[in-house]
Amino acid sequence: MAQQTGLHVAGRWQTGEGEIENRNPSDVSDLIGCYAQASAAQLDEALDAARRAQPVWWAAGIQKRHDVLMAIGTELMARADEIGRMIAREEGKPAAEGKGEAYRAGQFFTYFAAEALRNQGDLAQSVRPGVEIDVRREPVGVVAIISPWNFPVATPAWKIAPALAFGNAVVWKPANLTPASAVMLTEVIARQDIPPGLFNLVTGSGRSVGQRLVESRTVDAISFTGSVPVGRGIASACCVNMTKLQMEMGSKNPMIIMDDADLELAVAHASGAAFGGTGQKCTAASRLIVHEKVHDAFVDGLVAAAKGWKVGHALEEGTQIGPVVSEGQLRQNLDYIGIGKAEGAELLCGGDRLERATEGHYMAPSVFAATRNDMRINREEMFAPVTCVMKAGSYDEALAIANDSEFGLTAGIMTRSLARASHFRANMRAGCVMVNLPTAGTDYHVPFGGRGSSSFGPREQGSYAAEFYTTVKTAYVAAGNPE
Ligand code: NDP
Numbered sequence: 001m002a003q004q005t006g007l008h009v010a011g012r013w014q015t016g017e018g019e020i021e022n023r024n025p026s027d028v029s030d031l032i033g034c035y036a037q038a039s040a041a042q043l044d045e046a047l048d049a050a051r052r053a054q055p056v057w058w059a060a061g062i063q064k065r066h067d068v069l070m071a072i073g074t075e076l077m078a079r080a081d082e083i084g085r086m087i088a089r090e091e092g093k094p095a096a097e098g099k100g101e102a103y104r105a106g107q108f109f110t111y112f113a114a115e116a117l118r119n120q121g122d123l124a125q126s127v128r129p130g131v132e133i134d135v136r137r138e139p140v141g142v143v144a145i146i147s148p149w150n151f152p153v154a155t156p157a158w159k160i161a162p163a164l165a166f167g168n169a170v171v172w173k174p175a176n177l178t179p180a181s182a183v184m185l186t187e188v189i190a191r192q193d194i195p196p197g198l199f200n201l202v203t204g205s206g207r208s209v210g211q212r213l214v215e216s217r218t219v220d221a222i223s224f225t226g227s228v229p230v231g232r233g234i235a236s237a238c239c240v241n242m243t244k245l246q247m248e249m250g251s252k253n254p255m256i257i258m259d260d261a262d263l264e265l266a267v268a269h270a271s272g273a274a275f276g277g278t279g280q281k282c283t284a285a286s287r288l289i290v291h292e293k294v295h296d297a298f299v300d301g302l303v304a305a306a307k308g309w310k311v312g313h314a315l316e317e318g319t320q321i322g323p324v325v326s327e328g329q330l331r332q333n334l335d336y337i338g339i340g341k342a343e344g345a346e347l348l349c350g351g352d353r354l355e356r357a358t359e360g361h362y363m364a365p366s367v368f369a370a371t372r373n374d375m376r377i378n379r380e381e382m383f384a385p386v387t388c389v390m391k392a393g394s395y396d397e398a399l400a401i402a403n404d405s406e407f408g409l410t411a412g413i414m415t416r417s418l419a420r421a422s423h424f425r426a427n428m429r430a431g432c433v434m435v436n437l438p439t440a441g442t443d444y445h446v447p448f449g450g451r452g453s454s455s456f457g458p459r460e461q462g463s464y465a466a467e468f469y470t471t472v473k474t475a476y477v478a479a480g481n482p483e
Contacts, residue, residue, distance in 0.1 A: 005179070007036045007203045008186050010049035011196025014042060016203065022179055025092040025323040026313040027358035032090050035179035038202040038209050043171075048216045049197025050142045050169035056195040057142040058139050058167035065116040068192045069165055073109030075188050076102055076157070082186050090180045090312040091152055092361070093277055095315055105157035105185070107444045108461075112161035115463065119166060119470070132477045138469035139167035140244055140373040141220035144213050146206070146234075147326055148226045150280045150383075151180035153185050158444070159223045160189070164199070171200045171219070173210050173227075177325055179203045206230065217241050219467065223283075223460070224248070228381075228453050236454060246457035246468045246482040248282065248449060250381040251409035253439040254402035255285040256424070258395060259293040261414035265300040265436070273438035274387035275309055278321055280329075282454075283410045283432075283440035287378055288389045289398045295391050299369055302389070303348050304366040311354055321385065323360040329362040333384035337366065340377040345388065346370040362466060373401050381407070387440065391439035396421055403429050408451035431455060 006013045016036025024030035038046075057065070076083065084099030091098070091292050121136035143163045147156045156172060163170050174182035186201040202209055210230075214237045216224060221244035224234050231249045238245040255273065257266045273285035314322035324330040330353065337351040350366025363385055371378055371388040378388050392398035402411055412434035413424040421435045431450035432442060442448050447459040458467035 004036050006181055007038050008190050009042050009046045020176060022090055022265060024089050026360045028360060032180050035203055037204040040212055041198055043202050043209055043212055046171050046200035046202050047216055047265045050171050050200055051218060053195035053198040054141055055068040057198050062116050063074050063444045065165055066113045068194060069109045069113035069116060069161060071192055072112060073106040076106030076109060086184055087153055087181050090178050092314050092325055094322050101151055101154045105153045105442055107278045108157040108161045111445050112165040116165040116247055119359045129483055130479050134477055135472060135474050137466060138473050140258055140469060140471050141168060142218065143168045143170050144219045145170055145172040145223045146210055147174050148225045149175035149177040152181035155225050156185060158461050162469045166469040168469060169198050171202060171213065173202050173213055176205050187403060196363060219243055237426055248455055250407055250453050251282045252286055252381060252407045253283060253410045254287040254289055255412040255439055256402055257290045257298055258415040258420060259291040260416045263294060263298055263301060266298060266414040267305050269438040271305035273440040275321055276440060278324055279385035280325060280383050281440050285389055285439040289392050289401050290296045290384045291390055291395050299389055303367055306349050306367050309365050311362055312356055313358055323362045327361055330363055333363055333382060334386060336377060336386060340368050343375040346379060347376060399427060406453045408465035409454040410434060412437060412439045
């Protein structure tokens with residue numbers, strides 16, 4: 001058995017109560033390591049330490065917080081290649097994408113380093129003469145962060161960076177499928193001159209560590225990214241404890257392809273957004289709503305593009321799509337292929353497991369045509385390299401189909417008409433709308449989030465992140481008479 005990689009609690013690396021094996025989804029014979037599982041006592045210790053460290057960090061001031069965040073961001077960017085390779089090895093995205101993710105994580109830290117300096121308040125006049133009012137933002141306190149495996153460094157980065165920038169302490173539970181990336185990010189943060197216990201890594205399963213963290217009365221705020229069912233459970237616990245909550249969850253992102261679209265570009269964007277990252281993105285294009293006049297030509301192009309992707313080992317030169325993250329996820333994906341066929345959808349390509357030189361969880365990019373929006377494959381998030389095409393007779397019909405979903409994260413339209421693009425931007429019920437762009441791919445300095453079951457609570461990222469990571473205090477001061 002490999003030596004256990006520990007967790008980071010109260011300023012110290014510690015061994016866990018138990019451990020899990022972490023294996024490479026591109027090659028299951030590659031054991032990345034054994035990773036600690038936090039005990040209940042270790043989680044409680046992390047929460048106590050965070051509570052003590054938080055006021056020290058707030059008192060340290062904005063220059064200190066700026067400097068620490070800049071140092072973290074700069075190191076992540078400088079080491080993007082090395083960290084990106086680890087992301088690729090344990091999550092399965094191609095190394096170039098892993099590198100891009102690590103670099104972007106660095107950008108979140110440098111962006112929020114500057115936001116730390118901009119934490120300004122407001123002055124207001126009082127209706128009572130002689131009274132002064134100011135409104136200022138203070139930290140919420142101890143923030144619990146629960147993150148998924150699909151962006152194992154970028155997602156926690158866009159939560160940890162604002163939490164620290166605005167003076168909070170953090171207890172982070174990463175996904176158990178990607179502990180190695182979590183340890184690498186923690187090493188960079190823990191190396192900084194920060195109060196012991198300000199930042200804690202509590203690796204472990206959602207059912208044990210996650211659940212205990214969520215139910216803790218000593219947590220002031222929870223930021224979660226993951227599935228809707230787990231999100232619902234977290235929301236219930238937060239209602240009981242009155243904990244501030246922000247969540248990003250599932251999606252079923254539509255992309256409308258109009259009859260006046262640049263078809264070649266539409267195929268490229270749809271294929272990239274549907275299959276990039278093995279389809280394991282909350283911004284993936286999973287419902288393609290195509291005008292009947294260009295339907296057949298678009299579908300031919302999409303199937304050719306789907307077949308053209310090079311699926312292989314994430315660390316191999318030339319790989320464009322890596323494996324599915326785990327055997328369990330692959331099984332779920334193949335189940336959805338069966339569900340789609342049973343519902344009467346036409347599988348035009350893919351749908352099967354692929355054999356490669358190493359034993360991994362490979363799946364061919366898959367296109368379903370002749371689908372209806374009421375089919376399960378168009379209603380439930382698959383998180384798979386599978387996309388579904390629907391035909392529409394008009395823009396109005398396409399928009400109605402696009403809006404008919406419990407989710408509302410991202411949505412796109414491909415059209416040359418400015419009037420339609422403007423109408424879509426105004427009438428599409430989604431947190432992010434894309435015109436002549438893929439549904440996936442967002443910037444790091446502007447808000448990100450959705451509507452309906454996709455999101456809950458204040459937005460993440462950009463200056464809007466202050467809404468969640470701070471609490472507002474209104475101070476009334478009687479000016480008094482000078483003595
Ligand atoms: P989960 O929602 O199960 O997991 C997300 C995070 O929550 C993980 O850290 C997980 O821990 C943790 N968790 C699980 N159960 C609890 C709990 N009871 N209390 C607190 N934390 C908990 O998503 P999965 O990773 O299992 O993925 C399942 C599906 O969710 C995917 O197929 C996809 O549809 C969707 N998903 C969507 C994402 C998005 O960005 N929209 C991201 C990831 C998943 P653990 O380490 O044990 O998994």
